[in-house]
Amino acid sequence: MTPDQLAAAIRHAVVTSIAEGDLALEPAQVPDEVAVERPRNPDHGDYATNIALQLAKAAGTNPRAVAELVATRLRDVRGIAAVDIAGPGFLNITLDAATLGEVARSVVVAGETYGQIDRYAGTKVNVEFISANPTGPLHLGHTRWAAVGDAIARVLEAAGAEADREFYINDRGLQMDKFGQSLEARALGTEPPEGGYQGEYVTDLAQVVVASDPGILELTGDARWEAFREAGYALQLQQQKEVLDAFNTHFDVWYSERTLHSSGAVERGMAKLREQGHMFEADGATWLRTTDFDDDRDRVLLRSNGELTYFASDTAYYLDKRARGFDVCIYLLGADHHGYVNRLRAVAACAGDDPDVNIEVLIGQLVKMVKGGEEVRLSKRAGNMITLEDLVDEVGVDAARYSLIRYPVDSPLVLDLDLLVSRSNENPVYYVQYAHARIASVLRNAAELGIDWRATEADLALLTHDRETALLGLIGELPRVVGTAAELREPHRIARYLEELANGYHKFYDLCRVLPMADAELEPINISRLWLCAAARQTLANGLAMLGVTAPDRM
RNA sequence: GCGCCCGUAGCUCAACGGAUAGAGCAGCCGGUUUCUACCCGGCUGGUUGGGGGUUCGAGUCCCUCCGGGCGCACCA
Numbered sequence: 028m029t030p031d032q033l034a035a036a037i038r039h040a041v042v043t044s045i046a047e048g049d050l051a052l053e054p055a056q057v058p059d060e061v062a063v064e065r066p067r068n069p070d071h072g073d074y075a076t077n078i079a080l081q082l083a084k085a086a087g088t089n090p091r092a093v094a095e096l097v098a099t100r101l102r103d104v105r106g107i108a109a110v111d112i113a114g115p116g117f118l119n120i121t122l123d124a125a126t127l128g129e130v131a132r133s134v135v136v137a138g139e140t141y142g143q144i145d146r147y148a149g150t151k152v153n154v155e156f157i158s159a160n161p162t163g164p165l166h167l168g169h170t171r172w173a174a175v176g177d178a179i180a181r182v183l184e185a186a187g188a189e190a191d192r193e194f195y196i197n198d199r200g201l202q203m204d205k206f207g208q209s210l211e212a213r214a215l216g217t218e219p220p221e222g223g224y225q226g227e228y229v230t231d232l233a234q235v236v237v238a239s240d241p242g243i244l245e246l247t248g249d250a251r252w253e254a255f256r257e258a259g260y261a262l263q264l265q266q267q268k269e270v271l272d273a274f275n276t277h278f279d280v281w282y283s284e285r286t287l288h289s290s291g292a293v294e295r296g297m298a299k300l301r302e303q304g305h306m307f308e309a310d311g312a313t314w315l316r317t318t319d320f321d322d323d324r325d326r327v328l329l330r331s332n333g334e335l336t337y338f339a340s341d342t343a344y345y346l347d348k349r350a351r352g353f354d355v356c357i358y359l360l361g362a363d364h365h366g367y368v369n370r371l372r373a374v375a376a377c378a379g380d381d382p383d384v385n386i387e388v389l390i391g392q393l394v395k396m397v398k399g400g401e402e403v404r405l406s407k408r409a410g411n412m413i414t415l416e417d418l419v420d421e422v423g424v425d426a427a428r429y430s431l432i433r434y435p436v437d438s439p440l441v442l443d444l445d446l447l448v449s450r451s452n453e454n455p456v457y458y459v460q461y462a463h464a465r466i467a468s469v470l471r472n473a474a475e476l477g478i479d480w481r482a483t484e485a486d487l488a489l490l491t492h493d494r495e496t497a498l499l500g501l502i503g504e505l506p507r508v509v510g511t512a513a514e515l516r517e518p519h520r521i522a523r524y525l526e527e528l529a530n531g532y533h534k535f536y537d538l539c540r541v542l543p544m545a546d547a548e549l550e551p552i553n554i555s556r557l558w559l560c561a562a563a564r565q566t567l568a569n570g571l572a573m574l575g576v577t578a579p580d581r582m
Numbered sequence: 583g584c585g586c587c588c589g590u591a592g593c594u595c596a597a598c599g600g601a602u603a604g605a606g607c608a609g610c611c612g613g614u615u616u617c618u619a620c621c622c623g624g625c626u627g628g629u630u631g632g633g634g635g636u637u638c639g640a641g642u643c644c645c646u647c648c649g650g651g652c653g654c655a656c657c658a
Contacts, residue, residue, distance in 0.1 A: 115639075439588070473617085
């Protein structure tokens with residue numbers, strides 16, 4: 028019996044109580060999904076529900092009385108071994124061993140699909156993240172989004188959504204020109220212009236550009252720095268793509284801001300907004316009245332000098348995504364862009380969309396790095412920065428991704444480089460991966476002993492040890508963790524869950540011998556435990572896949 | 583001044599409004615005759631920044647104060 032099935036059984040017991048006149052409630056007052064959780068304290072059974080506490084007031088009685096009514100009916104449900112009422116009115120439910128043990132079989136049978144749910148079936152989601160200028164390497168802030176954004180997409184896919192990862196290339200405007208001028212300057216051996224790019228990589232890049240096209244130096248005037256800009260753009264974009272690919276983050280769409288303009292998407296967007304009646308002219312400029320929808324000031328789309336603002340691009344881009352059929356547009360932005368949240372939501376509202384449904388802006392706080400007890404300052408302009416590649420070189424893709432995903436993004440993150448570099452078990456990714464490798468090893472050994480557990484009838488009711496039931500309970504949680512992680516857009520919940528699961532396995536392994544000792548006969552419990560091992564391995568592997576982290580068979 | 587985010591153990595951080603606030607690291611003490619010790623168990627460590635409120639129940643929601651980060655362009 029899965030937790031969801033149990034929740035349904037509880038709900039049925041409540042509805043039956045109402046139907047039979049024992050509970051003075053309307054069926055509509057019963058929540059669609061009854062909350063079922065695993066109690067922290069094992070003495071409180073396999074599962075607990077607070078349904079009696081929630082309904083007591085509306086039913087005009089006390090929680091324990093409601094609990095009693097529900098408990099009586101639950102005790103008749105096949106698979107439920109015991110129902111206790113505890114504390115203010117919690118229902119503590121214990122499943123019988125065979126019923127709980129079946130979790131192992133169902134996980135093994137489901138294989139790679141275990142953990143997938145259909146909550147977002149039919150929903151098309153666009154997840155946009157990083158969206159850096161193609162003017163330099165990706166830094167640590169980008170790296171956080173690379174890991175988290177991709178994990179959000181993976182989790183949404185596991186929850187049934189069709190999720191596209193999208194990278195918006197900021198390839199238009201002043202920054203690009205400064206980039207071209209900086210490259211030109213370095214190629215000529217002079218200093219970049221005011222506000223230009225100072226990083227050492229600019230000099231290297233300039234050399235690469237000249238080496239591949241020596242004729243570029245023959246150009247004169249604006250044509251020269253524009254040529255540098257275009258050549259540098261192509262190289263940097265290619266480099267970003269390669270780096271992200273190696274980082275196991277694969278974008279479905281690389282969307283160029285220039286394309287947005289050349290394709291007519293901007294005109295279409297402006298027309299749509301004009302149609303909706305939220306545009307106006309003032310001081311020679313064209314504005315969008317975002318203050319109609321919670322923004323603190325109106326925003327200029329078309330400047331009085333005839334140039335489109337960056338905001339115009341943002342607006343057109345959102346509308347283009349919607350036109351491409353995405354139901355939900357998720358943006359991951361850095362904390363320094365939190366001022367954009369209201370204006371982006373207002374754009375959706377101005378376009379006639381529901382900002383609470385169609386657009387979602389996630390704000391991530393900054394990543395700080397500490398090394399040798401001192402903060403490492405990141406500055407693209409100064410060139411003294413830590414790049415995605417630096418981090419990967421130091422700790423590897425798996426550890427980098429995992430460390431960045433395992434924390435919620437709305438609080439600032441301080442990574443201690445020394446700890447990350449130390450490759451000790453202080454890094455939880457090793458702990459989780461090790462659990463997977465350990466199981467893989469046991470399964471290998473079983474095969475060498477000639478034990479074909481899959482082909483052997485397993486009595487899963489034998490899994491009654493505390494560590495076994497605890498592990499089974501943990502394994503059964505994955506689908507619900509996926510649901511929560513997807514709904515809240517919080518992939519760190521998967522990571523935390525995997526750490527708990529790994530811990531549950533190590534504890535089991537410590538006290539429960541899986542394979543027969545050298546001189547012992549193969550017993551039924553060995554087979555049952557192999558099924559449990561296989562289920563735990565599958566669950567770890569599936570969870571790690573949702574984070575884009577590998578599940579090694581050997582370490 | 584206005585707005586957003588944050589404040590939890592010595593450090594880094596968890597905790598869909600649920601039961602005794604948990605992990606890792608740091609410190610101390612133990613554990614495996616056999617499947618991976620990158621493991622397991624125990625101890626020490628907290629007025630969840632302060633104060634009010636909402637309710638069966640608040641780290642979580644509301645108000646307020648304190649402290650920290652970030653943002654408030656016809657820049658990109």
